[in-house]
Amino acid sequence: MAMLVQLLTVPHCPHAEPAAAVLRQALDEAGLTDVPVTTVTVDTDEDATRLRFLGSPTILINGRDPFPGAGQPPGLACRLYPHPSGLSGIPPINPIRQALRDAPGTAPEV
Numbered sequence: 001m002a003m004l005v006q007l008l009t010v011p012h013c014p015h016a017e018p019a020a021a022v023l024r025q026a027l028d029e030a031g032l033t034d035v036p037v038t039t040v041t042v043d044t045d046e047d048a049t050r051l052r053f054l055g056s057p058t059i060l061i062n063g064r065d066p067f068p069g070a071g072q073p074p075g076l077a078c079r080l081y082p083h084p085s086g087l088s089g090i091p092p093i094n095p096i097r098q099a100l101r102d103a104p105g106t107a108p109e110v
């Protein structure tokens with residue numbers, strides 16, 4: 001099974017590029033340099049609901065969000081991620097690394 005990695009963003013999201021860099025770093029560190037990241041622009045409420053989009057940027061690895069937002073409704077919004085120093089619009093790398101370790105078809109030495 002090929003790994004599907006997606007970065008979902010709203011148009012002109014200022015955190016999309018930094019989030020893509022963090023995601024690429026995690027993939028490269030995991031030895032998954034050949035896995036592409038597909039960017040998906042979410043610009044309607046219908047798409048947000050269909051994709052279970054909890055805000056921009058959202059990362060999906062094989063359809064799973066490494067940052068589950070229990071109880072959060074999907075919608076066109078900015079997304080904030082908890083960091084030790086506070087909230088940021090850029091996701092932290094450790095949950096991405098863990099999601100890659102848990103994804104089918106990845107090497108265990110991530």
